[in-house]
Amino acid sequence: MRRRSLLKGNKKLIYAALFAALCCVITMYPKFPTLFGYIHAGDALVLLAAYVLGPLWGALAAALGSSLADLMAGYVQYFPGTFVIKAVMALIAGGLLVRFGEKKPILTTVLAGLAAEVVMVLGYFGYEGALLGYGWAAAGSIPTNIVQGVFGAAASSALFAALLKTPYARRELGLRMPHDPDKR
Template sequence: MKNQNLKEMTRYAVMIALTTVMTMVVHIPTPGTKGYLNLGDMVVFLAAVMFGKKGGFIVGGLGSGLADVLLGYTHYAPITFIVKGLEGFIAGSLLETNLGEKAQIIPMALGGVWMAFGYYIAEIFMYGAKAALASMPGNIVQGLFGAVVATALSMALKKTGIFDIH
């Protein structure tokens, strides 16, 4: 039991670190909302595929929130923890359904749409409706791009048998 918990925690830690790195490697500032676009969503979705809703939430929230802190976007870190955590949770929950088994990209795309909507709601209070609305297209593209890449990567990883992916 202890070895299983250690193995699970190690996998989570690796995916949290990978999410942080992928978020930080390419981050494109969005002046209107003082946020940024990034590549971390694909790792959040991979975590949802690999670990389910619990892992999707943990990896999405902690990995993305840590990137905010390290990049100096500390004002976003609590929001990111919730928004990206729920992005992973939503994708992981829907991946466990018949829909997720038939068309893996749809649960991930819905997680990405949630992410854009979650930031939109938070940014209305932070910057006003116009600035929040201006960030929506970029966030939607980021979420959908992450879903497409994560779908392709998870299919490739399943074929290798390296990971125990659902």
């Protein structure tokens, strides 16, 4: 989906701030506590930020919003890990959409989302095991992270598909359908 973003300057910064706030709120409410943190719907917004804002701005919004949610929810030990993991997720998902999403953007968002969620599952396993000192017990978080990841990938793809079909969102956010003429 090689495209130049129509979002420029202050507008892009404002949308990044809005996505960061959405990532934070959707990560915090509703949440379902587990032994190693909590399951939430925030990954859907992490990926959607990457699809709408692009890899770099999406990574910034996702990292800030998600790590702020951990901080505000009392999971301070996860703040640095979440910042890095969510940024990498958005970089991967947004980068894959930019590179391969020109003809089949929805299929690409599903596959890019799943690839990014693999990074999330492995990233939290490594972070909890090595840096938080949980060792192999960190493997206990893998099943819940997989559930969260599959939901996030599916929900973000559905939301992105809805945005692509909305003329206002396409115009305002600079999104293009595969059959749209290139308007640079």
